[in-house]
Amino acid sequence: MSTPKRIYLIGFMASGKSTIAAHLAKQLNWTAHDLDAMIVEKAGKSIPQIFADEGEEFFRRLERDCLHDTQEWSNSVIATGGGTPCFWNNMVWINNNGSSVYLQTTVNTLSKRLWKAKYSRPLVSKFTNKIDLHTFVSQKLTARNIFYTKAQHIIDANNKNVAVICNTIATILQIQHLCKK
Ligand code: S3P
Numbered sequence: 001m002s003t004p005k006r007i008y009l010i011g012f013m014a015s016g017k018s019t020i021a022a023h024l025a026k027q028l029n030w031t032a033h034d035l036d037a038m039i040v041e042k043a044g045k046s047i048p049q050i051f052a053d054e055g056e057e058f059f060r061r062l063e064r065d066c067l068h069d070t071q072e073w074s075n076s077v078i079a080t081g082g083g084t085p086c087f088w089n090n091m092v093w094i095n096n097n098g099s100s101v102y103l104q105t106t107v108n109t110l111s112k113r114l115w116k117a118k119y120s121r122p123l124v125s126k127f128t129n130k131i132d133l134h135t136f137v138s139q140k141l142t143a144r145n146i147f148y149t150k151a152q153h154i155i156d157a158n159n160k161n162v163a164v165i166c167n168t169i170a171t172i173l174q175i176q177h178l179c180k181k
Contacts, residue, residue, distance in 0.1 A: 001173070001174045003173075003174075003175055003178070004098055004099035004173060004175075005073070005074040005075065005076070005098060006070060006073055006074070006076045006077075006078060006097065006098030006099070007024070007076070007077045007078065007098060007099050007100075007101060007169070007173065008078050008080055008094045008097075008098050008099070008100045008101070009021050009077065009078065009079050009080065009101055009103060010080050010084065010085050010091075010094070010100055010101070010102050010103070010148055010151055011082065011102055011103035011104065011105065011148060011157070012082050012105060012110050012137070012140070012141055012144065012148075013081075013082035013110070013114060013121055013123070013124065014082075014105075014110050014113035014114045014117060015082070015103045015104075015105045015110065015157060016103055016105070016157055016162070016165070017079035017080065017082075017103060018032075018034050018036075018079040019162055020079070020103060020157070020162060020165055020166060020169070021033070021034065021077040021078065021079035023162045023163070023166050024077050024166040024169060024170070025076075025077040026180075027166055027170070027179045027180055028075070028077070028170075028175065028178050028179060028180075029075075029178070029180065030075040030076060030077055031073075031075060031076050031077070032076075032077050032078075032079070033070065033073070033076055033077070033078045033079070034078075034079045035063065035066055035067060035070075035078065035079060035080045035081050035084060036079075036081050038066040038069065039059070039062050039063055039066050039081075042062060042065070042066060043062060046120075047059070047120065047121070047122060048119075048120065048121075048122045048125065050062070051122040052122070056122075060083070060087045060088070063081060063083070063084055063087070063090075064087065064088050064090060067080070067084060067090060067093065067094070068093070070097075070098075071097055078098070080094070082144075083123075083144075085144075085147040085148055085150070085151075086143075086144050086147045091147050091150045091151075092150075094151075095150065095151075095152060099152055099153070099173055100150075100151040100152045100153065101151060101152070101153045101154075101155060101169055101172075101173075102148045102149065102151035102153065102154045102155070103155060103157035103165070104148075104154055104155065104156055104157055104158070105157050105158050106158050107134065107137050107138045107141055108134075109158055109159070110137050110141070111130065111133055111134040111137045114133060114137065115127075115130055115133055118133070123140075124136065124137075153169075153172050153173070155168050155169065155172065166179075167179075
């Protein structure tokens with residue numbers, strides 16, 4: 001297996017993509033990128049504000065544009081947004097342009113994390129009780145798994161510390177030798 005130029009981390013909101021991207025990039029001496037942060041920079045406003053002002057369709061176009069902006073990058077770990085693989089032909093594009101890793105996490109873990117961080121995420125900020133949020137996560141994850149499971153690699157990211165997850169990714173991509181000791 002040759003060394004990938006780009007690693008795309010995919011998974012549901014709050015599955016740990018940005019945290020893992022930052023840690024893994026540091027280990028590899030690569031650069032971490034966050035698609036959400038790129039979108040915010042391009043739009044000049046926060047994600048809740050983009051959804052409120054322009055709507056989701058506009059956000060998804062920006063998201064695709066930002067994804068395509070990563071095409072020429074090398075030595076990059078890219079944290080995608082939770083919805084990125086599920087729109088346009090983004091999942092096919094990702095698989096054609098880098099190595100994809102799905103950080104699989106349970107509904108319980110995701111719901112607990114999202115309850116604490118819901119205000120920065122327009123798809124979940126409306127929930128006022130934990131049961132409704134749990135139901136939403138369960139249904140959305142089932143629908144999105146059709147896309148997420150098209151990733152080239154699927155790893156169990158549930159209840160594991162960041163270092164263990166990064167080590168697992170480096171092992172499956174056969175790039176352990178690049179990691180700092
Ligand atoms: C979204 C996930 C968010 C962000 C936007 C939409 C989604 O990213 O792109 O709020 O559709 O799941 P995170 O996965 O980083 O929370």
